[in-house]
Structures are given as C-alpha cells and as structure tokens.
Amino acid sequence: MYRIEAIERQSLSSLCTLSSDGESIVVSSPYQPDLVALLRTLPDRRWDKESKVWRTPMSEHHLGEVLRILPDAQVDDSLTSVMHTQAIARSDVTDDDPQPEDIAVSLYPFQRADVAWLRTKSHALLASDMGVGKSVEGIAWASQYLPCLVVSPAVVKYVWEFEIIRARPNDSVAVLAGRTPTEIRADWLIINYQILADWLPMLKTTGCKSLIVDEAQMIRNLGKAQFAKATVNIAGRTSRVLCVTGTPIVNSPKDLWPILVALKKRTRHPTEFYGFISQYTHSRFEIIKVRGEHRKVLKLGPAKNLHLLRQEVAPYYLRRTKAEVLKDLPAKVYQNILVDLDNWRDYEAAQTGVLEYLAERNLKNDIL
Numbered sequence: 001m002y003r004i005e006a007i008e009r010q011s012l013s014s015l016c017t018l019s020s021d022g023e024s025i026v027v028s029s030p031y032q033p034d035l036v037a038l039l040r041t042l043p044d045r046r047w048d049k050e051s052k053v054w055r056t057p058m059s060e061h062h063l064g065e066v067l068r069i070l071p072d073a074q075v076d077d078s079l080t081s082v083m084h085t086q087a088i089a090r091s092d093v094t095d096d097d098p099q100p101e102d103i104a105v106s107l108y109p110f111q112r113a114d115v116a117w118l119r120t121k122s123h124a125l126l127a128s129d130m131g132v133g134k135s136v137e138g139i140a141w142a143s144q145y146l147p148c149l150v151v152s153p154a155v156v157k158y159v160w161e162f163e164i165i166r167a168r169p170n171d172s173v174a175v176l177a178g179r180t181p182t183e184i185r186a187d188w189l190i191i192n193y194q195i196l197a198d199w200l201p202m203l204k205t206t207g208c209k210s211l212i213v214d215e216a217q218m219i220r221n222l223g224k225a226q227f228a229k230a231t232v233n234i235a236g237r238t239s240r241v242l243c244v245t246g247t248p249i250v251n252s253p254k255d256l257w258p259i260l261v262a263l264k265k266r267t268r269h270p271t272e273f274y275g276f277i278s279q280y281t282h283s284r285f286e287i288i289k290v291r292g293e294h295r296k297v298l299k300l301g302p303a304k305n306l307h308l309l310r311q312e313v314a315p316y317y318l319r320r321t322k323a324e325v326l327k328d329l330p331a332k333v334y335q336n337i338l339v340d341l342d343n344w345r346d347y348e349a350a351q352t353g354v355l356e357y358l359a360e361r362n363l364k365n366d367i368l
Contacts, residue, residue: 011072012038018066019076020058025066027054027073041069067307074282075302103140105167108133108328110320115140121316122240123263125216128320130246135163138212138244143168145209145240146187151231152214154192160214164188193218193227200230204237211235213262216243217250222258222268235262253280253303256313263316274298280309 016029016039027042029035039045043065045056056062066073097116099107107115111133118124118141128134142148150160157175164173174186179195181202189206191199211234213219219228235241243259257276260266266276277283282301287294322329341347 013070014072014074016070016073017076018070018073018079020079022058024055024058025062025079026051027056027066027070029054038069042066064307064310067305067310071305071307072282073304075304100140100143102143103136103167104169105136107136107140108325110325110328111137114318114320117318118242119144123265124242124316124318125248125259125263125313126242126244126318127246127248128318129322132320132322132325134244134246135160135214136167138214138242139164139167141242142210142212142240146171147185147206147208148188148210148212149203149206149208149234149238150188150190150212150214151196151234152190152192152212153218154194156214157190157192160190161188164190193231196234197226197230200234203234208238210240211238211242213241213243213259214245216245216259216262217247217255219258219262220250220255222261228258232258232262232268236264252300253277253306253309254300256309260313265313265316280305 012032012035015032015035016027019026019028027039027045029039039054042054042056043062045054048055056066097109097112099112100115103115114126114128114137118126118137121141124141126134126137128137138150150164152160161173161175164171168187171187173188173190174184176184176189176191176195176199179198181199183202185206189203189208191203196203213231213235219225219231222228222232241263243262245259248259249255254277257266257273260276261268266272277298277300280303282304284299284301285296286299288297289295
C-alpha cells in the first residue's frame, strides 16, 4: 500500500513547478483533485487566489518538506540558487569551541566551531559563502596532517600562501609554478589547476597526508578536463581530503559528482554515475545522429529528490552563509596581498610612464 501511495505521489508531483518570489516557495500546478489533496499537506501552505498558485514560507525546513512531498516537481531557475544554499544540508555546530592552539590567528566563534567539526572528518565539503573565512578553516583542518597539498586557481595561489604564513608562521610553504616539475619538499605545497597534471608524478612522491581542493566546482567537468582528472587522481592517493567551494552545484546536481568522487563518497564507475544522475535529475538518453552515426547522448533535466541528496551529503557537508555570521564579522577587513611578477621590466616601464605623465601635468605631487 505504501509503495502504491509513493508511486502515486511521485507521478502527481511531476505536474508541479516550484519557483520563488524571494519571500516564499511558489507551487504552480494544473487543477486535479488528487493533486490538490497532496498540495494541502504542504506545511503552512496557503492558496493565492489572485495568482492561482500555492505558497509556503521560504525556510530550510519548508523547502525540505516541499521537496520531500513533491520529489519529482520541476524546479524553476528562481529557486535554484536557494536550493544550492539550503536544500543540501547544514551541519549542526555550536559556537562555544576553544581557539585551536596550533593556529596563530584569532578565529571568530563560528570558525572555531567549524574547525572543531571539520577536525572530526577525514573527508569533508566546506561550502560556506565567499568572505566567511573558509581558507583559514581549511588550514586549521590540515595543520595536524602535514605535508598538505593545496590545489587552487592560479589567481589565489599567493592568497593561500599569505593565509598559511599568517596562521602557521613556523611552517615551510612552497608555491609551485611552471610546467617543468622540480623536486620540492615543504610542509605546504600550493599549485594551480592548470599545471597539476604536469606535476602529478612528482607530487605522488611527496607523501602528502592531506589535500585541500579550493574552488572545487572547477573539477565538475571530470570527463574532459585533464586537471579535473589529475585532481581526482591525487585525491584518491591522499588519506584526508577537504573540498572547498561556495558553489558546490553550479547548474545541476551533476556538478557535485566529481566532488563526491574526490571525497571518496562515490566512484567513477559509469553505472554508479548514471544511477546518481537518474536519482537526482530529470534526465534521459536520446539517440542523435553525428557524422552519419547514431549515438546515445545523456540529456540533463532539472534537479529532483534534493531532500535525498541532502541526506546523502549531510554527514560531511558544512555551510555558513554571510547572513548567519554577520553579527560576528567586523565592518571591514583590510589585507595587503603580495603578488610575484615575472615581468618586472614591463611593470617598471609602465610605472615610469605614469610618473612622467603626471609630472608633465604638474599632478605628481598632488597625487603622490
């Protein structure tokens, strides 16, 4: 009986479309008595006579219930960003944890709580908002398991170096550059995605005990991008892995798959991949003709069953939003970030040109 009811609910929910107006979850659907009866089970729902839609408050609890009751509903783009923020899970942490003795910078209360939770995990996904302080939390997570490899976009390699030196001033730090590997040993190795594949053979010999994958959404194209394959490769050889990203899902739950593989929560086996896609997206295979040959292509559809995805990742997922921690943050934080230049002559020529321009117009003293 329960299975029949579940199948009926799944079939009815596919007729619904979920969206958001910023203040509430909006459910649009055709009129059907059985469907109306199902929608009446939504928590705190109300019928909007003017718009002819159902509305329920926008909150993590209500979103979770809507997704549970309407697992196959179509999800409009207006609700997608909210789902990325709320519909996965946020781990329970408290704000009364002590300052880690091995971290030289003072952490905010929520960061101390996050570090205490992260240190209980060998593999975790840290998905807090940008500007909340994920980097120092990652450093604290890895500090007891050195050497650590940090993989990041090139533009933030030296930001990571700066943060590590601040938090762990007695540790050695090496920023790897270029596509010709050299033998390097340090407590912290920092490398950007674009050259990771070139350095992979050397990195396999370093004996790194922990790995931080920064901006982990970059590895979402695991099937094609060489740096994504290299990242997953090195993750598979490392006993502790932390993926850091404010946007674990960019467009579809499919984006989360490579992160779960890097965290050893899923495997790269095609059967498991397609099972994941069919469970969490409205997708189907289509036969298309390419250069005279018929090929089977996977067509991704909207997300579904996000309440189940939430349950799957909850044990190792942590997210803080700025709104949650705003009371703990200062009004402004100023940092001086040093950046190495490999074109000093060009920089000095440009500087000289600007100074000469200002001198010609008697503006140099006014500005400098």
